[in-house]
Amino acid sequence: MISIEEFTKGLEVEFEDVEPGTLTPETNYKNIKGWSSMHALIIIAYVDSTCNIILSGADLKSAQTIRDLYNIVIEKIK
Amino acid sequence: MYSHIKAISYHLPEKYFSNDDFFRDFPDAISQKENLLKTGVEQRRIIAPDETASDIGVKAALRLFEEHSISPDSIDFILFCAQEFDHYTPTTACIIQEKLNLPKHCGALDFNLGCSGFVYGLSLAKGLIESVGAKNVLLITSSVLTRTFNKKDKSSIFVFGDGAAATLISSRETKGIGEFIFGTDGSGKNKIIIKDGGARNKISENSKIDHPDEYGNITNDSSFYMNGTSVFIFGLKTVPAMMNDLFKKENKSIEDIDLFIFHQANLFLIDAIRSKMEIPEKKVFNFIKNVGNTVSSSIPIALSEAIKEGKAKKGDRIAIAGFGVGLSWAATIIEL
Numbered sequence: 144m145i146s147i148e149e150f151t152k153g154l155e156v157e158f159e160d161v162e163p164g165t166l167t168p169e170t171n172y173k174n175i176k177g178w179s180s181m182h183a184l185i186i187i188a189y190v191d192s193t194c195n196i197i198l199s200g201a202d203l204k205s206a207q208t209i210r211d212l213y214n215i216v217i218e219k220i221k
Numbered sequence: 222m223y224s225h226i227k228a229i230s231y232h233l234p235e236k237y238f239s240n241d242d243f244f245r246d247f248p249d250a251i252s253q254k255e256n257l258l259k260t261g262v263e264q265r266r267i268i269a270p271d272e273t274a275s276d277i278g279v280k281a282a283l284r285l286f287e288e289h290s291i292s293p294d295s296i297d298f299i300l301f302c303a304q305e306f307d308h309y310t311p312t313t314a315c316i317i318q319e320k321l322n323l324p325k326h327c328g329a330l331d332f333n334l335g336c337s338g339f340v341y342g343l344s345l346a347k348g349l350i351e352s353v354g355a356k357n358v359l360l361i362t363s364s365v366l367t368r369t370f371n372k373k374d375k376s377s378i379f380v381f382g383d384g385a386a387a388t389l390i391s392s393r394e395t396k397g398i399g400e401f402i403f404g405t406d407g408s409g410k411n412k413i414i415i416k417d418g419g420a421r422n423k424i425s426e427n428s429k430i431d432h433p434d435e436y437g438n439i440t441n442d443s444s445f446y447m448n449g450t451s452v453f454i455f456g457l458k459t460v461p462a463m464m465n466d467l468f469k470k471e472n473k474s475i476e477d478i479d480l481f482i483f484h485q486a487n488l489f490l491i492d493a494i495r496s497k498m499e500i501p502e503k504k505v506f507n508f509i510k511n512v513g514n515t516v517s518s519s520i521p522i523a524l525s526e527a528i529k530e531g532k533a534k535k536g537d538r539i540a541i542a543g544f545g546v547g548l549s550w551a552a553t554i555i556e557l
Contacts, residue, residue, distance in 0.1 A: 160255045177252035180376060180436040180449045181259065181489075187453060188493040197458055200451050204435070 144220065145193060150213045157189045158182065168210040190216055224350035224390055225397020226343075226555055227357075229525040230285035231386040232277050233266040233512060238382075240264065247375045257379055261488030265382025265513035268365040274303040275313045277385040278363035279320050285359075285387040286321075293321050296389075298328040298349050298358040302338040302517050304546075305365050306331060317361065328355075335413070336484045336545025338362055338517030339386075340401070340553055346390035347398045360388045364516035369415055371444035373431065380487055382513030386521035399554040400470045402463050409548035412451045416442040452545070456490050459550050460542055461498045467540070467552045475500055478554070479537040480527060484544055485509040485519035506532050516545070533557060 145153075147168050155166040161175055175182070187198050190212075196219045198212075206212045240263050244251055268277065278301060286293060299321075301314040314329035328349075334341055339362050346358035363385035370377045390398070417428040428443035440446045460483065468474055481504055483491050488509060495505050508523040515522055520541050527533035535557050544550035 160252075177256070178436070179253045179256060180434075180438065181253065181256035183436070183450045184453045184489060185256070185259075187450070187457065188489070191457060191493065192496055197454060199454065200448070203450065 144217070147210060147213050150193075150216070151209050153193060154186065154189055154209065157185050166209065168213065169208050171207050172209055172212070173207070186212065194220060196220060222351060222392045223394065223396045223398075224347040225393050225395075226388060226524075226557065227391040228285060228289035228291065228389045229386060229521050229528070230281055230288050231384060231518060231522045231525055232281035232284055233382075233384045234268045234272060234277060236267040236269065238265050238267050243375075243379055246378075250375055259487075259489045260380055261507065261509045262380055262382075262513045263510045265367070266384060267367050268383040272365075273307055274305040274363040274365045274385070275301070275307050275317055275320075277365070277383070278303070278361040278387070279317055281363070281385040281387040282317070282321050282359060282361055285389060289389070291389060293323050295357045296321075296323045296327055296359045298346070298355045299323060299330070300342050300345055300358060300360045301329075301331045302334055302342050302360070302362045303331070303364065304333055304335060304516075305368070306333075323359075334549060335364075335516050335547070336486065336519065337543035337547065337549040337551045339388075339520045340541060340543040340551035341403070341549075342388075342517075343390065343398055343553060343555070344401045344403075344551070350390065350392045356392045358390045360390060362386050362388075362517035362521060364518055366445060366516055369445040371431065371440040373439035374444065376436075376438045376449055377440075377445055377447060380514050382515055384512055384515040384518045384522060386518040386525065388521050395556075397556050399556070400467065401551060401553045402467045402470065404459065404463060404550040406548045409451070409455065411448075412455065412548060413447045413546040415445050418443050452486075453490055453493075455548055456486060456544055457493055457497065459548075460494045460544055460552075463542060463544075463550055463552050464498060464540065467554065471554055473538075473554065475504070477538060478504065478540045480533050480539045481505045482520055482523050482527065482539060482541045484542065485512075485514055485523055486545065487514060517543070528557070
């Protein structure tokens with residue numbers, strides 16, 4: 144199962160426009176610079192390709208931090 | 222007798238709108254440039270204020286007749302797929318019949334669909350040829366969606382472009398248009414919608430009040446609205462499942478398909494679908510860079526380019542899938 148560290152690092156790589164090393168599990172990802180719907184799509188695509196889980200709009204709305212997102216994914220994998 | 226796609230041509234409006242134009246109009250969007258470029262769109266065409274969906278549809282059909290030496294006299298049915306029609310009544314396809322000088326024994330029908338419209342149109346044409354005895358069906362798809370955008374709706378303005386395609390579906394003795402999968406989920410009607418201005422909701426003062434969505438994108442109830450996140454999730458869930466159903470129905474697999482052409486929603490979504498389905502990159506043809514998402518015309522425009530580039534050849538088996546507003550989706554396999 145993917146670890147929180149791998150998950151955070153993987154998302155950071157996918158975001159591309161985020162400085163390496165700035166994303167942590169506690170980052171409120173909706174506050175990152177230039178946050179847009181495209182970031183939401185990147186998250187959905189990343190979670191689908193790495194965990195085979197398709198997040199819902201409600202999942203994205205309820206999660207604040209990367210850790211919240213990770214916990215939702217882990218819950219769905221179970 | 223079977224049906225097949227015999228020829229395709231398309232027409233784009235004159236006015237260009239490039240990414241440079243976009244970032245000039247939305248300087249704040251520069252910080253999102255890298256992500257916006259993931260959609261694969263670099264320029265689009267924009268309909269003129271005095272031009273209609275049927276005008277560019279007629280131009281696409283005239284180009285089809287000219288490029289492929291087709292006589293208007295040979296057409297015995299016209300199907301017009303759009304979301305903007307010339308008048309409340311009569312049927313726009315009837316008006317097009319006169320403009321194209323099509324014979325009076327020609328049947329004419331409008332239908333209102335967006336991104337799934339081309340595939341639905343092929344199914345109607347197939348039925349007309351294989352069940353009703355038509356020989357040449359002219360399918361015109363046309364989209365002028367940019368006209369409906371709120372001037373502040375940068376997401377829609379970036380992704381969509383206007384355009385029309387004309388496709389001739391004809392009878393022949395060998396199979397051309399295969400089985401279909403259709404799908405509809407009206408519970409998703411609000412995901413892509415222009416709420417006010419139709420019969421259900423009249424335009425009111427409230428219709429003009431701008432409101433931002435959760436990502437700061439602005440629109441109002443008399444303008445086009447698309448929930449990009451929901452539509453992305455819809456595409457990712459629906460399209461691979463639909464293609465699996467189609468493969469089952471046709472007793473085929475990815476290996477049997479020479480080329481895939483998905484509705485050109487945006488490259489990021491198409492690539493997510495491709496990756497989920499494990500389709501080799503070289504089997505997917507895209508044409509969005511210079512035209513944007515042209516809604517019901519995106520598949521025929523891409524197919525026409527694939528044929529021109531030699532990526533789709535006679536005898537090839539091509540899987541096509543449309544999905545979008547409705548929510549509505551459809552897929553089929555064609556043999557050129």
